[in-house]
Amino acid sequence: MDYLTLNKEAWNKRAALHVSSTFYDVNGFLSGKTSLNKIELNALNDVQGKRLLHLQCHFGLDTLSWARLGAEVTGVDLSETAIEHANSLAKQSELAATFICRDVIEFGRTVNAEYDIVFTSYGVLCWMPDINLWAQTVANSLKEGGTFYLCEFHPYFDLLSGFSYFHQADGDVIKEGTYTENCDGELTELITWSHPISDVVNALIKVGIQITELNEYPYSPYNCFDGLELGDDGFYYVADSKQEIPLLFEIKGVKC
Numbered sequence: 001m002d003y004l005t006l007n008k009e010a011w012n013k014r015a016a017l018h019v020s021s022t023f024y025d026v027n028g029f030l031s032g033k034t035s036l037n038k039i040e041l042n043a044l045n046d047v048q049g050k051r052l053l054h055l056q057c058h059f060g061l062d063t064l065s066w067a068r069l070g071a072e073v074t075g076v077d078l079s080e081t082a083i084e085h086a087n088s089l090a091k092q093s094e095l096a097a098t099f100i101c102r103d104v105i106e107f108g109r110t111v112n113a114e115y116d117i118v119f120t121s122y123g124v125l126c127w128m129p130d131i132n133l134w135a136q137t138v139a140n141s142l143k144e145g146g147t148f149y150l151c152e153f154h155p156y157f158d159l160l161s162g163f164s165y166f167h168q169a170d171g172d173v174i175k176e177g178t179y180t181e182n183c184d185g186e187l188t189e190l191i192t193w194s195h196p197i198s199d200v201v202n203a204l205i206k207v208g209i210q211i212t213e214l215n216e217y218p219y220s221p222y223n224c225f226d227g228l229e230l231g232d233d234g235f236y237y238v239a240d241s242k243q244e245i246p247l248l249f250e251i252k253g254v255k256c
């Protein structure tokens, strides 16, 4: 089975479980809460009237949260189950949004440079076998002067979890349950690739994204890995560690 079919099957199963999880809190979203975290809200503070593209939008909670803040949103995701739920949530919340079911690399080959903002976050890069093709999608989607924003789990934590830090062409075939609390114990097969921060930064530079910020954080807004504990600030940290362990990195840039 090719990598897109394998990952799509796994994400279809995950999306079906995720919509009814307390982790994603769809009811909270429908009652008016944002699903966005203060990290990305601080980074992209004014989206009013902007055309925002959300790459790997899952079932659209973050996309629709940006729409609530006034952005004109488009979300792209590989999983048709996720996109069906995204469209249904847009209707239920009476928010305008366009959702497209497609591989982001394929999407990037035909997109016009029409977006003011490209946003993508938390668990997106490891599904890309070729980080240069992913960066090309970002560049092809953005207008000149448009803003790119990524907040992603830190590859150093992946290394501690047993994955390679550096990229390996073959990727890792893994069998695991999902990260929401209603995980039914079913294991699904997925394939992932590691991308060190230098590869991500260089891929963006090569396609003409001028990087304006690169930040690393020792916390995550999500309790989605084993061995995390809640801090007083509402973020999750690696428990029982003498030193702070990086859990996130964030990149902001502008298309030249």
Ligand SMILES: C[S@@+](CC[C@H](N)C(=O)[O-])C[C@H]1O[C@@H](n2cnc3c(N)ncnc32)[C@H](O)[C@@H]1O
Pocket (backbone or CB within 6 Å): 004, 007, 011, 056, 057, 058, 059, 060, 061, 062, 076, 077, 078, 079, 082, 102, 103, 104, 105, 121, 122, 123, 124, 127
């Ligand atoms: C961890 S989720 C994204 C997280 C998102 N921040 C959230 O929690 O709503 C990863 C998403 O990437 C999507 N995905 C994986 N490979 C993809 C590809 N090649 N093209 C488009 N979407 C892909 C999956 O379907 C899934 O919805």
